[in-house]
Amino acid sequence: MSGRVPAGSRSAGTLRVRELRITLPGPRGMADVVDGVSFDMVEGRTTGLIGESGSGKSLTAMAMVGLVPETAVVSGQVLLGDEDLLTAGRARIRQVRGTEISVVFQDPSTALNPTMTIGDQVGEILRSRGLSRSQARERAADLLEHVGIPDAANRVRAYPHEFSGGMRQRAMIALALAGGPRFILADEPTTALDVTVQARILDLLGRLRDEDHLSMLLVSHDLRVMSHVADDLVVMYAGRVCERGGAKAVLNRPLHPYTDALVRSVPSVHVESAIADPLPGSPANPFDRPAGCPFNPRCPRAEDRCRTEVPALREIAPGRLSACHFAELAERTSDTVPRN
Incomplete structure (x- = not known):
């Protein structure tokens, strides 16, 4: 289906x-x-x-x-x-x-309306697309079944807090699919x-x-x-x-x-x-990027050029793009970048 x-x-x-x-x-x-x-x-x-x-x-x-x-x-x-x-x-x-375009959010417990049943939330979208109330209810059950929620015909009447975390995420996915x-x-x-x-x-x-x-x-x-x-x-x-x-x-x-x-x-x-091999250092702050390549303070192989010149994102091989000054050399060798 x-x-x-x-x-x-x-x-x-x-x-x-x-x-x-x-x-x-x-x-x-x-x-x-x-x-x-x-x-x-x-x-x-x-x-x-x-x-x-x-x-x-x-x-x-x-x-x-x-x-x-x-x-x-x-x-x-x-x-x-x-x-x-x-x-x-x-x-x-x-x-x-x-x-x-639909969005599946990180936390369904905040994205879903706690005062409405799952079926009503999915059905609301379906009704906005011209389905009658009874058609929307039936279609909502179909969508819940489609995303793997068992006993979907009855679970449409459940509220978000009555679902487990995984089932809430499945309901969120059903909600995302409702608009086609x-x-x-x-x-x-x-x-x-x-x-x-x-x-x-x-x-x-x-x-x-x-x-x-x-x-x-x-x-x-x-x-x-x-x-x-x-x-x-x-x-x-x-x-x-x-x-x-x-x-x-x-x-x-x-x-x-x-x-x-x-x-x-x-x-x-x-x-x-x-x-x-844990990644050293802390992520760069986009509000205060370092000069040159933003990764250079954490890169153990950075050279002087990396600290002054911003590398362009460019095609290194068919379908492969990299923003490293030395990516062409990395593509030709078994290593990823030249080591000092």
């Missing part, structure tokens, strides 16, 4: 982010906390957006659907087909959000769940992507999550993309020292080592 709700007239093509820049006020004035981020979301594929806390990954995802602080200045392009959502206006963004979206933005959807439930939710997202022909953006700080489900990987550091490419290629052979450090810090992901 497919959980897709017929959407009538739908926008064609991929969802493309181009040179996204988000400026926020900080202690020293306005700062680009997201700086020139670009990537594509393609039907049937999961794009992973990964980085440490404060890297700008969640802000990037939320900006795609207009959910940014009022003080933010956003520029660049978010292209739904040929339409730039950043210039489309608030009314159009509200129309797109939940229909063309083409694109799903999942912001840390498994962070609050135990490992076993995490795996089940990730498997569910993968199944829904395939069965409903969705494109997904998965935001996470957890490399294990990305290795489980991502087809493509966008690695962010201090508000910028430092590496981009196919997930398997990026994880097996990183072309940026930050990505390399992330992989080495998770032994189950790194193909050559069973010993974790």
Whole structure:
């Protein structure tokens, strides 16, 4: 059974982010906390957006659907087909959000309305699409069943607090599917769940992507999550993309020292080592980036050039982009960067 709700007239093509820049006020004035981020979301594929806390990954995802602080200045392009959502206006963004593009939030306990039953919350979206009350109730039960909630016909009458954490997240996913979206933005959807439930939710997202022909953006700080489900990987550091490419290629052979450090810090992901190598230092502050490469204070292989010149994100090999001055050398050798 497919959980897709017929959407009538739908926008064609991929969802493309181009040179996204988000400026926020900080202690020293306005700062680009997201700086020139670009990537594509393609039907049937999961794009992973990964980085440490404060890297700008969640802000990037939320900006795609207009959910940014009022003080933010956003520029660049978010292209739904040929339409730039950043210039489309608030009314159009509200129309797109939940229909063309839906969001699965990190904490369903705050995203779900505690005073309404799960069925009523899903049904509210369905009724806004023209279904009668009885049709919406039946369709809501179908959607809950589609996301793996047992006894869905009866559970539609349950309230969020009557669900476990994993079941609340499944209900949140059903809510996201109710508008018949083409694109799903999942912001840390498994962070609050135990490992076993995490795996089940990730498997569910993968199944829904395939069965409903969705494109997904998965935001996470957890490399294990990305290795489980991502087809493509966008690695962010201090508000910028430092590496981009196919997930398997990026994880097996990183072309940026930050990505390399992330992989080495998770032994189950790194193909050559069973010993974790913790990432030293603290993440760069996007409001006070160091000169040159923002990763240079934490990079054990940084040279003088890294401390003065900002490396451009460029194609190193087909489908592989890196923002490291020495990425070409890394691509030709078994090491990731030259060692002093």
